[in-house]
Amino acid sequence: xxxxxxxxLQAVVIAAVAPFFSGLGRVITAKMHNRRGPSIFQDxxxxxxxxxRPESQSEDASFALRIMPAIFFAVSFMLAMGLPIFTLESPMxxxxxxxxxxxxxxxxxxxxxxxxxxxxxxxxxxxxxxxxLMSVLIEPSMLLALFxxxxxxxxxxxxxxxxxxxxxxxxAPVAVILAGIAFCLACYMELGKLPxxxxxxxxxxxxxxxxxxxxxxxxxxKLAMSMKQVIxxxxxxxxxxxxxxxxxxxxxxxxxxxIFLVKCLxxxxxxxxxxxxxxxxxxxxxxxxxxxVVGIAVLAFVFVVVGV
Amino acid sequence: MSMTLFMASLAVSCVAALASVxxxxxxxxxxxxxxxxGAVAAVLSLAAGxxxxxxxxxxxxxVVLFPFAHFELLLNQLxxxxxxxxxxxxxxxxxxxxxxxxxYPGKKGRAGFFLNTFIAxxxxxxxxxxxxxxxxxxxxxxxTSYFLVVIEExxxxxxGGWLYFVIAHVGFVLIMASFLIxxxxxxxxxxxxxxxxxxxxxxxxxxxxxxxxxxxGAKAGIIPLHSWLPKAHPEAPSNVSALMSGGMIKxxxxxxxxxxxxxxxxxxxxxxxxxxxxxxxxxxxxLGVAFALQEHDIKRLLAYHxxxxxxxxxxxxxxAICAxxxxYQGIAVLALMAALYHTFNHAMFKGELFLGAGALLYATGTRNMEKMGGLFxxxxxxxxxxxxxxxxxxxxxxxxxxxxxxxxxQSLFNVAQLEDKAVMAVAVLSGVALAITGALAVTCFVKAxxxxxxxxPRSKAAAEAKEVPAPMVIAxxxxxxxxxxxxxxxxxxAPVIADIAISVLHPHGGVFASEGLALTNQYSxxxxxxxxIAIALVVIVVAVIAFRKAMQVAPAQxxxxxxxxxxxxxxxPVVATTFASDVAWFMQPxxxxxxxxxxxxxxxxxxxxxLVGIAETVEPVPDKVLVDAPHKGVEWLAQVSTKxxxxxxxxxxxxxxxxxxxxxxxxxxxx
Numbered sequence: 001x002x003x004x005x006x007x008x009l010q011a012v013v014i015a016a017v018a019p020f021f022s023g024l025g026r027v028i029t030a031k032m033h034n035r036r037g038p039s040i041f042q043d044x045x046x047x048x049x050x051x052x053r054p055e056s057q058s059e060d061a062s063f064a065l066r067i068m069p070a071i072f073f074a075v076s077f078m079l080a081m082g083l084p085i086f087t088l089e090s091p092m093x094x095x096x097x098x099x100x101x102x103x104x105x106x107x108x109x110x111x112x113x114x115x116x117x118x119x120x121x122x123x124x125x126x127x128x129x130x131x132x133l134m135s136v137l138i139e140p141s142m143l144l145a146l147f148x149x150x151x152x153x154x155x156x157x158x159x160x161x162x163x164x165x166x167x168x169x170x171x172a173p174v175a176v177i178l179a180g181i182a183f184c185l186a187c188y189m190e191l192g193k194l195p196x197x198x199x200x201x202x203x204x205x206x207x208x209x210x211x212x213x214x215x216x217x218x219x220x221x222k223l224a225m226s227m228k229q230v231i232x233x234x235x236x237x238x239x240x241x242x243x244x245x246x247x248x249x250x251x252x253x254x255x256x257x258x259i260f261l262v263k264c265l266x267x268x269x270x271x272x273x274x275x276x277x278x279x280x281x282x283x284x285x286x287x288x289x290x291x292x293v294v295g296i297a298v299l300a301f302v303f304v305v306v307g308v
Numbered sequence: 309m310s311m312t313l314f315m316a317s318l319a320v321s322c323v324a325a326l327a328s329v330x331x332x333x334x335x336x337x338x339x340x341x342x343x344x345x346g347a348v349a350a351v352l353s354l355a356a357g358x359x360x361x362x363x364x365x366x367x368x369x370x371v372v373l374f375p376f377a378h379f380e381l382l383l384n385q386l387x388x389x390x391x392x393x394x395x396x397x398x399x400x401x402x403x404x405x406x407x408x409x410x411x412y413p414g415k416k417g418r419a420g421f422f423l424n425t426f427i428a429x430x431x432x433x434x435x436x437x438x439x440x441x442x443x444x445x446x447x448x449x450x451x452t453s454y455f456l457v458v459i460e461e462x463x464x465x466x467x468g469g470w471l472y473f474v475i476a477h478v479g480f481v482l483i484m485a486s487f488l489i490x491x492x493x494x495x496x497x498x499x500x501x502x503x504x505x506x507x508x509x510x511x512x513x514x515x516x517x518x519x520x521x522x523x524x525g526a527k528a529g530i531i532p533l534h535s536w537l538p539k540a541h542p543e544a545p546s547n548v549s550a551l552m553s554g555g556m557i558k559x560x561x562x563x564x565x566x567x568x569x570x571x572x573x574x575x576x577x578x579x580x581x582x583x584x585x586x587x588x589x590x591x592x593x594x595l596g597v598a599f600a601l602q603e604h605d606i607k608r609l610l611a612y613h614x615x616x617x618x619x620x621x622x623x624x625x626x627x628a629i630c631a632x633x634x635x636y637q638g639i640a641v642l643a644l645m646a647a648l649y650h651t652f653n654h655a656m657f658k659g660e661l662f663l664g665a666g667a668l669l670y671a672t673g674t675r676n677m678e679k680m681g682g683l684f685x686x687x688x689x690x691x692x693x694x695x696x697x698x699x700x701x702x703x704x705x706x707x708x709x710x711x712x713x714x715x716x717x718q719s720l721f722n723v724a725q726l727e728d729k730a731v732m733a734v735a736v737l738s739g740v741a742l743a744i745t746g747a748l749a750v751t752c753f754v755k756a757x758x759x760x761x762x763x764x765p766r767s768k769a770a771a772e773a774k775e776v777p778a779p780m781v782i783a784x785x786x787x788x789x790x791x792x793x794x795x796x797x798x799x800x801x802a803p804v805i806a807d808i809a810i811s812v813l814h815p816h817g818g819v820f821a822s823e824g825l826a827l828t829n830q831y832s833x834x835x836x837x838x839x840x841i842a843i844a845l846v847v848i849v850v851a852v853i854a855f856r857k858a859m860q861v862a863p864a865q866x867x868x869x870x871x872x873x874x875x876x877x878x879x880x881p882v883v884a885t886t887f888a889s890d891v892a893w894f895m896q897p898x899x900x901x902x903x904x905x906x907x908x909x910x911x912x913x914x915x916x917x918x919l920v921g922i923a924e925t926v927e928p929v930p931d932k933v934l935v936d937a938p939h940k941g942v943e944w945l946a947q948v949s950t951k952x953x954x955x956x957x958x959x960x961x962x963x964x965x966x967x968x969x970x971x972x973x974x975x976x977x978x979x
Contacts, residue, residue, distance in 0.1 A: 054862040058869040060764040060881075062684040062691075067849070070856070074848035078841065094837040095844070099717045100705060102743075104841070106750050107704045113751075117758030117882055121869035125763075125882030129890050132751040136744065137894070143743035147736050151724055156717070212869060216859045220852060287894045301736060305729055 006249055007091035011080035013257060014230055015223065019043035021268045022226035025193075028272030043226065047219045055215035060120035065212065068115035069220035075108040076227035083158060085234045086256035088166060088247050090159040098146045098156045101235065102139065108228070109135055116209030127208025130283060134196070137290040138189050144297035145183040148304045149239060152176055158235070162242035175303035180240040182297035187236045189290070191229050193275035196286070233267050234260070310359035310383050311366035314391070314435065317352035320345055321428035328420030335416045339409045342420020346402030346427060353431060354395035360388025361808060367437065377440030377498045381432075385811040386570075389648060390434045390562050393655045394555045396790060398427045401547035404663055404783035407776065408547055408670060415459055419545060422459075426452040426551065433559055439487045439498045446483070446559075450476040453556060456548045457540045468539035474916075475536045479526030483563065486519035490571065503571040513575040520567035521585070528560025530622065531592040534615045538599075541614070542607035542675065546666020547783070549607060553614045554659035558651050561621055568629055569644070569812055582630030583734045585622050590741035593619030597748040598898050601755070601891045604884035605675045606665045609756055610658065613701060616745060617654040620716060621647050623738050627719040628813075630731045637813060639722045644809035645802065646715035652805075653708040653794055657700040660787035664694035667780055668760060671773040677756070677884045682765035686773040689781050691761045693788040698753035700791040703746050706842040708794035715802070716742065748891075755887040763881045798838045 023043040030037020039045075058065065082095020090096035095104075109131060116128025150156045152172050153164035164170055189196045213221055237260070244259040246252035281289060324345020331338040360366070360383045372379040383391070405423065409416045429452055432445035454476070458469035493512055494502045508516065526533040537557075541549045564585075568577060596615030603609040624647025631640035667690045668683065669675055684691040700707040717739060724735040765771040775781070794801060869876050892899060 051859050052861065055860070055864040056867050057864040059866040060682065060869060062682075062762055064684075064758075064762055067853075070849040070852040071845070073852050074845045077848050078844045081844070092840070094840045097714075097837065099714055100837055100841070103703055103705050103710055103713075103746065106702065106746065107699075107845075110699065110702060110704060110750050110754055113754045114758050114762065117754065118762035119869055120763040120876070120881045122871065122876075122880040122882065124869075125758075125886065128754070129751075129882065129887055132747075132754060133890055133894065136747040136751060136891075139743045139747040140740050144736070144740050147721065147724070147739055150721060151732075151736075154725070156721060215864075216856045220856065284893055305732060 003091045003249060006086075006253060007081035010085055010091055010253075010257075011077045014080040014085070014234070015077065015227055017261065017264075018223060018226040018230045019047060021230055021264060024265075024268050025272045025275075028269065029276055032273070032276040043222070047223055050214075050219035050222070051216050053215040055217060057214070058119045058121060058212045061118050061212065064111065064114045064118040066217070068111045068209075069213065069217045069224060071111045072108045073220050073224040073227070075104050076224045076231060079104060079231050080227065080234075083231065083234050084162055084238045084242075084245070085260055086245065086253045087249055088159060088163050088242055088245050089249055090157075091249065093157065093159060096158045098150065098158055098161075101158070102143065102146075105228075106135070108224075112209055115213075116211075119209070119212035121212050124209045124211040127211070131208060134189065134192075134286070137286060138186050138293075141182055141290065141293040141297040142186040142190075144294070144301055145179040145186065146239075148175055148179040148297065148300040149183075151304050158238050161239050165240065166242045166245075172304050172307050174308045175300050176240075178296060178300035178303060182293055182300055183240065184236060185293045185296070187232050188271065188274075189293075190232050191271060193271055195275075195278045195281040196289075230264060233264055237263050237267075309366070310356045310364040310388070311368060311381070313352050313356035313359070314381075314383055314431070317349045317356060317395075318428050318431060320349040320352060321424045321431075324349065325421045325424035325428070328417045328424065332417030332421075335414060338417030338420050340406065342417070342424060343402045343405040343409070346405070346420075346424050347399055349424070349427065350395045350399035350402060353391055354399065356383065357388045357391030357393075357395055361385055361392060361804065374440065377438055379441055380437040380499060380501075381435040382437035382500075383435050385808045386562075386565070386648075387434045389652065389805070389808050390558065391431060393558060393652050394427065394430050394434070394551070396787070397551050397555045397655055397659045400659060400663065400783040400786050401551050403779050403786075404547040404550075404666070405545075406779040408545060408666055408780055411670060412459060412545065419456070419459060419548075422452045422455045423548065423551075426456060426548070426556075430551075430555060430559060434562060437500045439491055439500065442500075443480070443484055443487070447480060449556065449559065450480065453544070453548070453552055456552075457544045459545065460543060464539075465543035468536070468543045472536040472540035475526050475533060479523045479533070482519045482523030482526070484523075486516045486523060486567065489519070490516050500571060504574060506574060508572065508575040510575065510578065513572050514578065514581070517568055517572060517581055521564055521581075524560040524563030524567070525588070526560070527563070528557045528618045528622075529592075529615050530560075530588050530618060531595050531615060534592070534596070537614055538603075538608045538611040541611040542605065546607070546662050546669060549611075549666070550659040550662035553611060553662055554655035557614055557618060558655060561618065561625070561647075561651055564622075564625060565644075565647075565812065568625075569632065573813075577629050577633045579630055579633040579728060579731055582626045582628070582633060583731060585626030585629060586734050586738045587626075589619045589622030589626055590738040591619070592616065592622065593745040594741050594748075595898060595902075597745050597752055598891075598895055599902060601748060601752050602888045602899065604677050604759075604888070606668060606677050606756060606760065607662070607675050609677075609752070610661050610665060613661075613749070613752070614654075614658060616749065617650070617658065617701070620713065620742065620745065621650045621654065623647075623742060624650060624712075624716050624719060626738070627716075627723045627735065628809075630723050630728075630735070631719075631726070632813065634726050634728055634731070636722075636726060639719065639726070640813055641806060641809045642715065642722060643719035644812060645806045646712055646719045648808060649715060649802065649805050650709075650712035653700070653712045653791070656787055656790040656794060657697045657707075657709060660693060660697035660784060660791060661701065663780070663784045663787065664690055664697060667776040667784065670776050670780065672767070672769040674767075674769065677759045679767040680760040680765070680770045681763050681767075681881075681883075682761075683770060683773055684761040686765075686770075687761075687775045690776060690784060691757075693784040694761065695757055696788040696791055698757045700795065702750045702753045704750075706795050706838040706845070708791050708798075711795055711798040711802070711838055713742065713746065751887065751891065755884060759882070759884045759887075764878055766878055766883070796838050796842045 023040045027037055027040050082092045084090040113128030113132045116124035152170050153161040245256045324342050328338045328342035365384045367382040369378050369380045409419050429445050429448040436442040436445050454473050458465050490503050494506045529537040541553050593616045596612050600609045600612035624643050627643035628640045700709040703709040703713040720735045720739045724732045
């Protein structure tokens with residue numbers, strides 16, 4: 001019971017800080033463009049403003065467009081309850097399995113893309129298709145990196161993997177480091193930042209499948225999307241940078257939360273700097289870049305086989 | 309008890325088939341009798357299968373017609389699972405047929421006859437425990453389904469049917485060869501129980517395995533023997549497509565399991581068999597879904613997805629064989645459980661999707677998704693059922709496809725942890741193939757659902773479509789509900805299927821069985837995630853929607869979709885081709901490969917054409933010998949007999965006396 005409460009608390013904290021980190025990205029972008037830019041809390045204001053607005057909806061759309069923000073938010077919230085974010089233990093281990101996480105994200109993606117098609121807006125539909133194809137190119141290397149790490153740690157449970165790595169009880173450290181690099185790159189692509197921001201690759205595809213959302217629906221979808229970014233970062237941290245988090249649930253989790261927020265801050269600043277230092281790659285060249293990640297993941301697996 | 313119910317179901321199927329034929333002139337009566345009989349038979353066999361799964365294992369062994377081959381039926385737990393699976397599909401298909409066969413005026417009696425015989429023959433294949441009867445039932449299954457494929461009698465169906473006919477028989481020959489080799493090494497015994505008891509030489513066992521794997525693989529539609537699936541399945545009536553894609557190709561899986569893990573169990577499995585099965589499974593799953601993405605004919609798309617799912621099932625089977633050969637029984641049980649679970653799941657969601665595709669065809673008159681669109685508002689129940697099927701086949705939690713794919717991942721992961729490095733590499737790469745497949749399947753079903761049901765209608769037929777009649781709706785809801793139940797109730801269903809896997813791998817129970825259960829329970833711990841996921845998702849989604857409703861200041865205002873300032877028109881939204889062209893950009897080599905393979909197929913077709921030409925010239929020769937000679941003989945006999953039979957009574961009496969004497973003499977000498 002305690003764990004359920006802690007899980008919900010953890011998810012609520014993630015939901016509360018998510019707009020801060022997306023706002024941080026906007027601030028960094030503005031500073032690097034030599035603009036004054038918005039306040040770091042601008043995303044909170046945007047969400048509050050949208051919540052108070054009436055909605056406008058495409059006349060061809062059906063329930064898929066209506067339900068998408070709720071499902072996207074539900075998936076993000078559920079994963080935030082299950083990941084070992086503030087401690088090395090997962091509050092709700094049923095949601096904390098690597099494969100379950102991958103396929104839960106697929107649920108969000110299914111409706112995200114379907115919403116684009118459903119809105120009958122040509123640009124939103126194309127954005128949805130690009131989002132799906134991105135995942136086709138990312139998921140193989142993501143899974144291979146996860147499998148390589150899981151083989152070294154003996155479980156596909158995220159918390160167990162993190163605990164093995166934090167204690168150093170692993171046979172093939174080089175393999176884990178390589179797998180970490182591959183997973184890090186895959187997560188970066190999953191964040192949808194430059195140079196891989198394909199859903200917004202054209203001026204018309206701005207915001208991809210969100211184009212036809214408005215009012216509270218758009219606010220919920222925006223919140224869910226920024227939560228998903230924090231969760232992807234948390235996913236990476238839970239497996240490959242678990243140091244500093246307390247071992248068990250309890251009052252220490254509060255300290256763990258602070259440590260996590262510091263990790264997130266560092267990661268998002270890095271992400272912000274990188275995404276503003278590169279140009280956008282062409283959608284059709286994406287396949288060439290993902291091959292590199294597949295290569296690193298395969299290398300990690302080879303090291304697992306060799307046992308180094 | 310289970311066998312009595314099973315025989316009753318077969319009898320009802322036969323009666324229903326006969327009734328359809330007898331009433332063939334009264335089209336609608338024939339249809340009603342055939343479909344209702346089919347539904348009753350399905351309920352009976354479902355009960356029989358359920359009893360068998362829960363341990364009521366029964367068999368019969370009698371002599372029917374052929375003393376050399378006893379009529380042996382064995383309804384064990386494994387057979388029970390497959391009987392259940394086909395019964396559920398048959399039940400849904402029969403109810404569905406009540407309305408759907410109206411699309412085939414003048415052929416309803418025929419459809420009713422072949423539907424019932426097709427189902428009965430599948431049931432016989434599953435339970436037959438004797439080579440002879442197995443092969444007879446297998447052939448019967450191929451023939452009855454062939455007639456259902458060509459029922460429309462147009463060019464496409466005849467071409468598809470012919471391809472199916474040829475590949476089914478190539479497979480049949482391989483299977484027969486495998487069984488006859490085994491029989492030969494069992495002193496000519498035709499009973500499967502003799503094969504089970506016999507330990508074959510490893511080389512012989514490998515040959516038998518390879519023959520059976522490719523023979524049954526042709527039925528299952530593994531790549532490279534898949535080409536008939538997308539041609540034949542779409543041509544059959546949609547409820548028959550559901551039975552073929554959901555049920556019949558599973559007989560191929562059943563055969564592979566039966567040969568590798570049951571009949572050859574005493575000889576021991578070999579790791580390379582498992583690696584071969586894994587490799588073929590991985591290739592089938594990735595290519596199957598990649599080809600499906602290019603289709604805009606919804607039934608062809610679904611048929612290609614069957615290739616994909618057969619591949620996923622084979623990943624479980626291959627992992628089980630690997631684990632058995634390395635003597636890790638617990639992992640083998642887990643892997644076989646994953647394979648069996650996915651087999652059942654695929655039957656449910658693929659059945660649902662084919663029935664949904666049939667409903668689309670019924671309502672719009674086309675299978676081309678480009679001409680649909682906006683059907684959610686016209687056919688909401690079909691749309692929701694199709695969406696559930698789409699989510700299930702894309703392995704989205706908390707539905708059933710996710711559960712079995714999760715178990716497949718876990719078994720691949722566990723097999724990869726064993727000491728054999730080659731097995732490890734193959735298992736991990738299969739896992740990667742499964743990940744690619746999963747991502748592509750999501751893309752493909754966003755396309756299938758989105759292009760057909762979402763957005764705006766793209767043709768007059770789609771704009772005026774109506775929801776399908778009640779029987780078709782009921783059948784779809786039945787299978788969609790099965791998808792949800794099999795997913796959300798996984799923690800209670802998985803142990804039952806694990807029990808079946810144990811009965812296959814360790815028929816005598818004992819230490820292994822208990823160890824297997826302990827191991828599976830340890831792994832299946834996280835499978836309890838589906839109820840939790842379902843609860844979490846439903847609660848949060850409802851809460852968010854309620855919150856949004858509370859925030860709403862005014863009802864949503866309808867507007868035309870934004871088209872960057874242009875007036876939006878129906879040509880703008882994405883269609884099936886939009887998906888296909890983007891995917892083709894990244895996967896062109898795969899499609900080139902397929903096109904090249906189809907070229908090879910054409911050269912084979914030319915060989916067949918030549919064969920036909922030769923046959924036409926050769927055909928009259930035996931006719932002269934076989935038909936003309938007896939004909940002349942009969943004429944000669946007639947001439948002779950007119951001499952014997954001159955109308956003279958005394959000669960007739962003479963014949964009788966001679967006959968009497970001959971019989972008496974015979975009696976005396978024999979006595």
